[in-house]
Amino acid sequence: MSDCIFCKIAAGEIPSNKVYEDDQCLAFYDLSPQAPVHFLVIPKTHIPSAAAVDSSNSAVVGHIYEVIAKVAGQLGLDKGFRVVTNCGEEGGQTVGHLHFHVLAGRSLAWPPG
Ligand code: AMP
Ligand code: ZN
Numbered sequence: 001m002s003d004c005i006f007c008k009i010a011a012g013e014i015p016s017n018k019v020y021e022d023d024q025c026l027a028f029y030d031l032s033p034q035a036p037v038h039f040l041v042i043p044k045t046h047i048p049s050a051a052a053v054d055s056s057n058s059a060v061v062g063h064i065y066e067v068i069a070k071v072a073g074q075l076g077l078d079k080g081f082r083v084v085t086n087c088g089e090e091g092g093q094t095v096g097h098l099h100f101h102v103l104a105g106r107s108l109a110w111p112p113g
Helices: 005-010 059-074
Strands: 018-021 025-029 037-043 082-084 100-104
Touching (some): 005 025, 005 037, 025 059
Antiparallel strands (some): 037 100
């Protein structure tokens, strides 16, 4: 999608601090970290949100969870981490391209606000 910031990051048109990349997804550090480790994993294809995941595009979600486990291992996040997907206005989504926050490096409170 031409006006989507995460599509532009996936295409390399906007720079990012990359953690991992393959043909299906990209992981990069969040500009506004909410924990000592905070990166995002996005599909390279434009999926607007978790509400738009269906049988035509869900394979990349499983792939992204494999990538999260691999990158978490590489970064030594052995004390644990949290994966968050905000969806829609009340879910706190601000960028309309599916993304998975991975947060680690401190004890994370539950429930979220
Ligand atoms: P959400 O609010 O759940 O939609 O998450 C969007 C996230 O994208 C926020 O945590 C932002 O800090 C992050 N973000 C926005 N623009 C960029 C960017 N250019 N590079 C890295 N992270 C970004
Ligand atoms: Zn997009």
